[in-house]
Amino acid sequence: MEFSASKTNIDASFPEKERLKGKAEISELFEKGSFFYLKPFKIYFLEGSQNEFPRVLISVPKSRFSRASERNLLKRRIRESYRLSKASIIDRLSSNGINLKKIGFVYVEDRLFSFAYLMKTMADFSGSVKRSIKKRNA
RNA sequence: AUUGCUGGCCGCCUUAUCGCUGUGAAGCUUGCUUCAUGGAGGAAAGUCCGGACAACACAGAGCACCACACUUCCUAACGGGAAGACAGUGAAGGAGAACAAGUUCCCUUCACCGCUAGACAGUGCCACAGAAAAUAAACCGCCAUUUGGCAACGUGUUUGCUAGGGGUAAGGGUGAAAAGGGGGGCCCUCCUUUGUGAGGGAUAGCCUCACUUCGGUGGGGCAAAGUAAGAGCCCACCGGGCCGUUGGUGACAAGGGUCGCAUGGUAAACCUUGUGGGUUGCAAGGCCAAAUAGGUUUCGUUGUUUUACAUUGGGUUGCUCGCUCAAUUCUUCGGAUGCGAAACGGGUAGGCUGCUAGAGCUCAGUGGUGACGCUGAGCCCAGAUAAAUGAUAAGGACCCUAUAUCGAGCUUGCUCUGGUUUAGGGGACAGAAUCCGGCUUAUAGGCCAGUAAUUUUU
């Protein structure tokens, strides 16, 4: 498939241009994007054109974790798990003809989950996106 | 050695892989790659104080408002710290006249602790209880010099009962507090002006000498106390007020004289006195600046309008608006408005700066009881911004629990201040956001010093 030519670019890095920032950009995701629940996240996404890398937002609400160190720890774990499973996610989505522009991970559980659990969740991510899109179109 | 208290210090380490980010260098595809080298704390937290820095304001003084409040020192400054003073609490010891006891009070030592100016500048408050609660006060009692009534026989300047008035703070009970504290007010003689009289003695107390375990003990000397009743009256002592003296930089302490000395507590009630405080905060402030909308100026364009949607006067109506009638003024090279273009300035998103070399860190010497200061040498040690400093794996050290075994003890199958093995579990509190100095709060575990108690050994 044609996307495989650019597959060399998909490594395990997480540079600044793959992060979602700025008030207008984030508002667009939350107002126009769709969402679904995948424990422990509420995941927002917005579809885009081909050959566009998804930009990612990670959010841990202050109301659930009042300690700044807990929020930092969770955000690092989420970012690390996304970074390590990014290649397989994009590969599987593009093979199904889905291109995402923006993704938002919002942590909605009250407990701190371990890194291994988050890795498992990331493995289910692409399948959940596919199901969500099918359900929305139906 | 264990446990407790106080103070100080540390707060996992190593390797590999994959990532994030600052700085420097090189390369080119000018925003990427490669290499090198940095990358959370003792509280980064709470935002409780104090500063630096920045913008704005500002002749000077007073009032108001807010904060602070023993003294001296440290400090850039502080509501912070150090050393002291004084008060309070606790413990131990001592004194505590005349039988014992030793509460309160007093003295000494040690520890802890204090938002510790002023309560004779003024105002307010002090519930309940209690007679009385702040200009003191008479409920039950007690007293007899007074007045009235009744009774008695001893017929009186009588005695008893009772009522009113007067005096009195010993006793009673209340309360957080009852007017500074705890004691004493004894014995004898004389006089007539029967008195706060004179004299003598005793005791407390004071002075002095010797000894001392510094707490006292012993010797000598001087030496208190008015009254019908009662003691808040009198006497001396401690404490206190006022005025000198001495010591201390000072808070204050010691001691002398004088005043019997009713006048409490609360200022974390109002208040008074003294000292200090301009306001806002790095999202301060400075610079660059897209798109869209709007502003100003210029140019272009016959798109629209310019005898009425203008002005003035009259009528209608109580008045206004409205309606209606009449008059006036201007002109195409002009005005108003629309459209298009350009420029200018403001300024949003966004970006850059402020931004990290500092009241800096380490070491050595030195002054000071100490907080801390001074001198010299060396060092550069986070700067993110939807917010970096991480994840995984392996190994090591540490702690806890259980098991097995060795050792020790004896009650001989149990115990442990011990050593080793195996298995399982644990690693806290917590994340820089302009920067410093403090305070407060959270914190698994470990180390050091001082101190108290207990046990063992010498």
Next chain:
RNA sequence: GGCCUCGUAGUUCAAUGGAUAGAAUAGGAGUUUCCUAAACUCUAGAUACAGGUUCGAUUCCUGUCGAGGCUA
């Protein structure tokens, strides 16, 4: 980042510094009723935590903890 306000029964609110902290409602028990509701009677239940000032603290002061709000 900066600033302000408030914590009282399960809930909503009271209470000059003065004694057993009050009321409504919810809860529990009982009376009434064939049963339930309503009504009536009784009952348990709280000053966020710690320290201080005071004879005495919900109230005054200080510090923690928690909740809510304002500002850019």
